[in-house]
Every structure is written in structure tokens, then in C-alpha cells.
Amino acid sequence: MTTIEQTLPFTDSSGHQISGILAKPPGGTDRLAVLCHGFLSNKNSATNRALTAMLLPQGIATLRFDFFGHGDSEGPFEKLTVGIAVQQTLAALGLAGSRGYRKIGLVGSSFGGLVSILAAGQLETPINISASDARSAEIDIQPQTATISPARHYTLPPPVGQDRPFSRGTRRDASFSPGLTCLALKCPVSDLAAMLRDEFGTTEMRQWQRTNTIPNITGKPGRIPLLFSFYEDCAHHVAYEAPKTMTLPTVIVHGDADECVPVAQSLRLQEFLGGKTSLVVLAGADHHFSQPAHFREMTEHICRWIVDHLN
Numbered sequence: 001m002t003t004i005e006q007t008l009p010f011t012d013s014s015g016h017q018i019s020g021i022l023a024k025p026p027g028g029t030d031r032l033a034v035l036c037h038g039f040l041s042n043k044n045s046a047t048n049r050a051l052t053a054m055l056l057p058q059g060i061a062t063l064r065f066d067f068f069g070h071g072d073s074e075g076p077f078e079k080l081t082v083g084i085a086v087q088q089t090l091a092a093l094g095l096a097g098s099r100g101y102r103k104i105g106l107v108g109s110s111f112g113g114l115v116s117i118l119a120a121g122q123l124e125t126p127i128n129i130s131a132s133d134a135r136s137a138e139i140d141i142q143p144q145t146a147t148i149s150p151a152r153h154y155t156l157p158p159p160v161g162q163d164r165p166f167s168r169g170t171r172r173d174a175s176f177s178p179g180l181t182c183l184a185l186k187c188p189v190s191d192l193a194a195m196l197r198d199e200f201g202t203t204e205m206r207q208w209q210r211t212n213t214i215p216n217i218t219g220k221p222g223r224i225p226l227l228f229s230f231y232e233d234c235a236h237h238v239a240y241e242a243p244k245t246m247t248l249p250t251v252i253v254h255g256d257a258d259e260c261v262p263v264a265q266s267l268r269l270q271e272f273l274g275g276k277t278s279l280v281v282l283a284g285a286d287h288h289f290s291q292p293a294h295f296r297e298m299t300e301h302i303c304r305w306i307v308d309h310l311n
Contacts, residue, residue: 019072020065032101035064036112042071078225082237089119113188121242182309190239247275251305255285
């Protein structure tokens with residue numbers, strides 16, 4: 001299948017330059033998934049590329065982008081905050097709506113999962129759409145159906161036929177409202193401040209406060225510049241607070257051997273989510289789903305959720 005990928009730079013409401021890539025199936029579509037990468041990752045992560053390859057044959061476009069200070073987006077990384085990342089996710093959703101996508105799924109990995117929850121929580125309250133913001137269309141409140149699901153292999157449906165292109169003559173203005181239809185979270189960090197305290201310990205937290213640097217959690221030598229205000233900002237952005245009124249259908253996929261984000265965070269998050277939810281705990285899977293079988297199951301669960309709710 002011939003796909004179309006184009007670079008799509010845009011800005012957030014503070015004017016920061018964001019590097020994005022829009023991947024479209026042939027024939028056009030009005031369905032799209034916005035993909036949010038993890039901390040110290042980038043828009044071309046293995047998960048984002050795999051999901052793009054799986055969704056395009058189903059007639060669903062993807063928009064992947066680099067957060068502030070990551071990849072090709074404006075930085076510097078050391079000044080990153082959760083608030084900036086949320087602002088940029090809202091900008092991506094607004095951009096998608098302004099380009100005619102009417103059914104939109106939001107996918108977040110790890111740090112991107114936290115950001116996606118917070119952004120989706122803001123969109124539960126209608127706001128005007130611009131190149132930097134969007135509001136969700138109304139969705140039906142569905143009964144709570146959250147379960148901890150055993151891992152199982154999904155067989156995806158055959159690719160859809162050519163989609164009806166979005167009419168170029170359709171008026172797009174501030175009254176246009178895209179439909180944020182569903183949410184998919186891969187090992188989301190619900191309480192990043194707590195995770196950082198547990199990961200670093202008291203001594204390392206004090207060094208971070210003193211030097212504005214953190215250990216290189218990618219395993220490489222040296223330290224990474226990051227202002228301690230990032231941690232202070234995290235304390236004001238806890239995912240458990242956002243979903244109290246959320247009704248978006250949401251799937252969470254988490255490994256029970258996650259060495260970075262405790263699966264207990266997703267168990268607790270599931271309790272706060274409204275609407276239709278599913279929590280999939282993969283036995284033996286680590287944070288990066290580094291085993292091929294785990295990675296395949298994780299991406300298939302997320303892909304199926306997006307396909308079911310956008311199609």
C-alpha cells in the first residue's frame with residue numbers, strides 16, 4: 001500500500017516550534033490517531049512507527065510529533081515541563097481538527113501517557129479550536145466496563161477500501177470541533193513525581209535540586225540537564241485528578257514486570273476513569289515491551305482499540 005508521509009511543523013500557544021509528521025493512507029480519511037512519545041524518546045519511536053504501519057491499512061492516519069526539547073522540536077530539554085507537553089498535545093489535536101479529521105484517537109506512551117490523560121481531561125470541557133487548541137465533540141457516556149484483561153492475540157481486520165476524501169470545500173473555522181473519540185495508554189506514568197522520588201531516592205533528588213541535572217536514565221554515562229522545577233511542576237500534574245469527569249473510552253496496556261512505572265499506578269488510574277475502560281496487564285512484560293511477543297501484543301491491543309472506536 002502506498003502511504004503518504006509529510007513533515008508538518010506547527011506551534012503551540014506559546015509559539016514553540018514543534019516537529020510533526022503526518023502519515024496518510026491513499027485516498028484520504030477523516031480519522032486520525034495522534035501519537036505521543038515517552039520521556040527522552042522522539043516521534044519516530046518503535047511504538048509510534050509500529051502503530052503507524054498498523055493503522056494506515058485500516059484507513060486511519062497518524063500524526064506523530066516531538067515534545068519540547070526532544071527530537072527536532074524547539075528546546076532546550078532542560079526547560080521541559082509537563083504543562084508545556086500538555087499544551088503541545090492540545091496544539092496537535094487542534095491542528096488535526098483544523099485539517100478535517102473528525103474522529104481522533106489519542107495515544108500516549110509512558111510520559112506521553114500522562115500528558116495524554118491531562119490533555120484529554122481538558123478537552124472534556126469545550127474550548128475553541130485554533131491551530132493550537134481543540135475541543136472534543138460530544139460523546140455518549142458509556143457504562144463502566146473496566147476489566148483487567150489477560151493478554152491475547154488479536155487478528156486485525158483486512159485493510160479497508162479507499163476512504164472518502166475530506167471535502168476540500170468544507171469550511172473550517174473556530175466553530176469546527178474535532179471528535180476526540182478514544183484514548184489509548186501504554187504504561188502511562190500517572191504520578192510522575194512519585195515515580196521520580198522512588199527511582200532516584202533521597203540522595204539523588206537532593207543532587208538534582210542542587211545541580212539541575214538528573215542521571216542519564218537511558219543507561220548512557222553522564223548526567224542530563226533538567227531544571228528541578230520539572231519535578232515541582234510534576235507535583236501539580238497528577239493523572240488521578242484529571243479523569244474524574246472523563247468519559248472517553250480508554251484502554252491501558254501495562255506490563256506487570258515494568259521496572260520504571262509500577263503497574264499499581266495503572267490499577268489506581270483505572271479506578272478514576274469514567275466511561276468504557278479496559279486495563280490489559282501483560283504478564284512478564286517490562287516497561288519497553290522489549291520481548292517481541294510482548295511488543296506485538298501491546299501494539300495490537302492499542303491498534304484494535306483505535307480501529308474499533310474510530311471506524
